Amino acid sequence: MRVPHNGAMRVLIVEDDARLADAIARGLRLAGMAIDVALDGRAGLEKALVTDYEVVLLDRQLPVMHGDEVCRRLTRLDEPPRILMLTASGTLDDRVQGLTIGADDYLAKPFALRELVARVRALARRRSAATPPVLAAADVRLEPGPRRASRDGRDLRLTRKEFAVLEVLLAARGNAVSAEELLERVWDEQIDPMTNVVAVTVMTLRRKLGEPPIVHTVRGAGYRVEADAPAP
Numbered sequence: 068m069r070v071p072h073n074g075a076m077r078v079l080i081v082e083d084d085a086r087l088a089d090a091i092a093r094g095l096r097l098a099g100m101a102i103d104v105a106l107d108g109r110a111g112l113e114k115a116l117v118t119d120y121e122v123v124l125l126d127r128q129l130p131v132m133h134g135d136e137v138c139r140r141l142t143r144l145d146e147p148p149r150i151l152m153l154t155a156s157g158t159l160d161d162r163v164q165g166l167t168i169g170a171d172d173y174l175a176k177p178f179a180l181r182e183l184v185a186r187v188r189a190l191a192r193r194r195s196a197a198t199p200p201v202l203a204a205a206d207v208r209l210e211p212g213p214r215r216a217s218r219d220g221r222d223l224r225l226t227r228k229e230f231a232v233l234e235v236l237l238a239a240r241g242n243a244v245s246a247e248e249l250l251e252r253v254w255d256e257q258i259d260p261m262t263n264v265v266a267v268t269v270m271t272l273r274r275k276l277g278e279p280p281i282v283h284t285v286r287g288a289g290y291r292v293e294a295d296a297p298a299p
Contacts, residue, residue: 076191077101077252079120081111081137082153083129087176091124094180095187099214099227101255108132115141118251120148121191124183125170127154135168142169149190153178188212202237204292205281209237218276228253229272232265236282236292245289 078100082088085106092102103118105111108129115123115137123141127134134152141147152170166173171193172186202209206219211234216223225233231253236244246265254264269290273282281292 076121076188077103077118077255078187079103079105079111079114079118079123079148081105081108081123081129081134082126083107084126091180091183095184096227098184098188099231100187101231101253103255108134108137112137112140115148116144119146122187123148123150124187125150125152127152135164138169149193151183151186151190202234204237204241207233207237207276207281207292209234223275225272225275228264228268229275232268232272233282236290239291241291241293243285243288243291248289 076099078095080088080091080095080102082091082104083106088104088106092104095102103114103120105114109132111123111125111129112132114120125134125137129137138150138152141150147169149171150169151172151174153174153176155176171190174183174186200210200212202211207216208218209216209230214230216225216230216233232249235249235252249265250262253268269282273280276282283291283293285291
């Protein structure tokens, strides 16, 4: 069973060059994304079958299972992730072949991190076209694209994790979001499931949001924001 989500962005990197994968992961995390990494094709496919990633960065020349086969299998899912194929070759034939088997975009190595971040965000928007450009509840506004958040016109200086938690809660439109789902959407698979990092992050987020409180604890269910928020 794949894990669904609301808000924030989770990305899978499938790249057998561990150093490159780590560099990409660090860059995307700095851009506020939750990142998982697989170093071969089969491991990448297994991760993508159990977690609902917005975007998969997929190297073509992978060990164990070729990137083309991973791409074909992912595109058969009922709700496939967007696939950005990475390759050392930038020839026209390679680009056409990658797009033909189901990739949504194609990027030749070496590439600029800024371009990669922009392409990942563009692909995520295409997959989540229903997500509004501004999320709001009461007097809180959040713009995922430019990564801005404010309350009653006051800019909020949020960390990447605080911003992502607020984004998930606002996207839930008043429904409760469990601590487990917040871990799944905002952090990555390396996080200890027994950690109290969600509670600590929510506590600091509440402090920065100020009064009156807008993030509420729902006993046994998680956290929610006010459901009767006006439209932005």
